[in-house]
Amino acid sequence: MTTDTQPKKKQWTDRFSNWYYPMIAALLIMFVIDYSVRGLFDYKLARVWTMVIYLGLYFAIAGWLNTIRVPKTERKSHPAENWPTSGPIRHVSRYVMIVTFYPSLLLSSLNPWQLIQQFKQLGGQARIAKRIKGREEEFAEYQTKVSYRLPFDGEWLVFNGGLTQATSHSWDVLTQRYAYDFVQADAEFRRHQHSGARLQHYFCYNQPILAAADGEVVAMVDNIGPAPLVGFAVMDFLCRHFAGNHVIIKHAEGEYGFYAHLVKGSIPLKVGDRVQQGQRIGNCGHTGHSTEPHLHFHLQDGPNLFTAMGLPIRFEHVGEITRGQRVRHQ
Numbered sequence: 001m002t003t004d005t006q007p008k009k010k011q012w013t014d015r016f017s018n019w020y021y022p023m024i025a026a027l028l029i030m031f032v033i034d035y036s037v038r039g040l041f042d043y044k045l046a047r048v049w050t051m052v053i054y055l056g057l058y059f060a061i062a063g064w065l066n067t068i069r070v071p072k073t074e075r076k077s078h079p080a081e082n083w084p085t086s087g088p089i090r091h092v093s094r095y096v097m098i099v100t101f102y103p104s105l106l107l108s109s110l111n112p113w114q115l116i117q118q119f120k121q122l123g124g125q126a127r128i129a130k131r132i133k134g135r136e137e138e139f140a141e142y143q144t145k146v147s148y149r150l151p152f153d154g155e156w157l158v159f160n161g162g163l164t165q166a167t168s169h170s171w172d173v174l175t176q177r178y179a180y181d182f183v184q185a186d187a188e189f190r191r192h193q194h195s196g197a198r199l200q201h202y203f204c205y206n207q208p209i210l211a212a213a214d215g216e217v218v219a220m221v222d223n224i225g226p227a228p229l230v231g232f233a234v235m236d237f238l239c240r241h242f243a244g245n246h247v248i249i250k251h252a253e254g255e256y257g258f259y260a261h262l263v264k265g266s267i268p269l270k271v272g273d274r275v276q277q278g279q280r281i282g283n284c285g286h287t288g289h290s291t292e293p294h295l296h297f298h299l300q301d302g303p304n305l306f307t308a309m310g311l312p313i314r315f316e317h318v319g320e321i322t323r324g325q326r327v328r329h330q
Contacts, residue, residue: 021061021122022057022061023105023106023108023109023118024109024118024119024122025057025061026054026057026061026106027054027109029057030050030053030054030057033045033053034050054106076166076167078160078323079323079324080159080160080323080324082189083185083189083190084188084189084190084191085097086190086191086192086196086202086231086291086292087192087195087196087197087230087231087232087233087292088195088196088197088231088232089231089232089233090196097233100232100233100234101233101234101235101291104234104235104236104237105235105237105289107237108235108237108242108289110237111237111238111239113239113240113241114237114239114240114241114242117241117242117306120306121173121175121306123306124175124304124305124306124307125173125174127307128174128175128307128308128309129174131309132174132309139309139311139312140163140312141312142311142312144252144255144299144311144313144314145252145253145254145255146213146214146251146252146255147213147316148212148213148251148257148299148313148314148315148316149210149212149213149277149278149315149316149317149329150212150315150316150318150327150328150329151182151209151210151211151212151257151259151295151297152182152207152208152209152210152284152295152329153208153210153329154184154207154328154329155184155326155327155328156182156183156184156204156295156326156327156328157182157183157184157185157189157191157324157325157326157327158180158181158182158321158322158323158324158325158326158327159181159182159183159294159323160179160180160181160323161178161179161180161181161321161322161323162321162322162323163178163312163320163322164322167322167323169181169298174309174310175298175300175305175306175307175308175309175310176298176310177309177310178298178299178310178311178312178313179258179296179297179298179310180296180297180298180321181294181295181296182204182294182295182297182327183202183203183204183292183293183294183295184202184203184204184207185203185326186203191203191204191292191293192231192292195231196230196231196292197230197231198230199226199230199285199286199293202230202286202292202293204284204293204294204295205263205284205285205286205293206263206266206283206284206285207283207284208280208283208284209259209262209280209281209282209283209284209295210277210278210279210280210281211249211257211275211276211277211278211279211281212251212257212277212297212315213251213252213257213277214251214274214275214276214277215249215250215251215252215257215274215275216249216250216272216273216274216275217247217248217249217250217269217270217271217272217273217274217275218248218249218250218256218271218303219247219248219271219303220245220246220247220248220267220269220270220271221241221243221244221245221246222245222262222264222265222266222267222282223245223264223265224239224240224241224244224245224264224287224288225239225264225287226263226264226285226286226287227239227244227286227287227288227289227290230286230292230293231292233291234291235289235290235291236287236288236289236290239287239288241288242288242289243258243260243261243288243289243296243305244260244261244262244285244286244287244288244289244290245260245261245262245263245264245266245267245282245285245287245288246258246259246260246261246262246288247259247262247267247269247281247282248303248305249275249281250303251299254301254302255299255301255311256299256300256301256302256303256308257297257298257299258296258297258298258299258300258305259281259282259295259296259297260288260295260296260297261284261285261286261287261288261290261293261294261295261296262282262283262284262285262287262295263282263283263284263285263287264285264287266282266283266285267281267282268280268281268282269281269282298310298311298313299311299312299313315327316329316330317329317330318330
């Protein structure tokens with residue numbers, strides 16, 4: 001946990017070392033290099049070399065920040081490392097994802113809508129960090145004002161997320177610090193049947209997503225199509241919102257549920273609607289930045305995704321949950 005007694009360098013890296021910061025830094029450095037080469041040598045870099053340099057900068061910056069951010073003694077392997085890789089890409093190697101996932105992720109910075117969102121997140125991070133400075137323990141020990149159920153029925157697997165830095169979904173993305181990604185999986189942790197090249201192959205795809213508590217819809221997006229090439233770890237760098245179709249529900253004062261990556265056209269709600277706990281609010285999908293169908297859910301202290309701080313949540317009859325755990329609403 002970041003505190004005022006930690007070195008300033010550690011505080012900075014805790015707040016800002018995530019994938020989009022290396023992305024933005026690499027993009028800015030690339031612009032400087034391109035401008036300098038043109039000015040000094042009157043030479044325009046070929047697009048292929050621009051991309052190669054861009055990727056090299058990204059991996060170098062991301063690797064360096066990750067090394068100084070979390071000491072090796074504090075790192076814990078993710079249980080998903082021992083689970084089957086989803087989709088046709090599993091027949092090659094999970095390491096092939098490096099040439100599908102990261103390039104498509106980096107291309108999102110060339111999408112004007114997503115680039116704006118990245119800068120909004122960058123500015124929002126600074127505002128949140130300033131607002132919670134010295135209050136990190138207060139947020140870590142936060143107790144919700146209402147009781148929350150799991151946002152689905154049946155058994156699901158916590159693919160990502162936890163309440164500690166070692167297990168967190170995205171510790172440095174303050175809004176998503178206590179977020180969770182949920183999927184459905186069989187006994188061998190496979191998340192789909194058949195080849196996994198079609199959305200309908202995935203167990204959780206199109207499953208009902210339910211309101212975790214009573215509340216009021218304050219924002220929603222429901223017009224984004226599915227991400228392309230499911231099963232190949234390709235991020236949708238062309239969509240207009242990285243969260244895909246999503247709903248934000250005010251469940252209590254200062255407690256807003258964020259439900260993301262839903263199926264296009266599946267949200268039977270509009271802003272201002274009241275919902276009851278357990279009511280269907282959409283279907284689990286594969287929209288926005290999603291490598292396979294799943295539900296992203298987190299609780300935040302404001303209605304704005306970019307300026308709200310994430311809040312820890314413990315669910316009815318289940319309590320605290322963490323990645324690798326199978327959970328079911330009782």
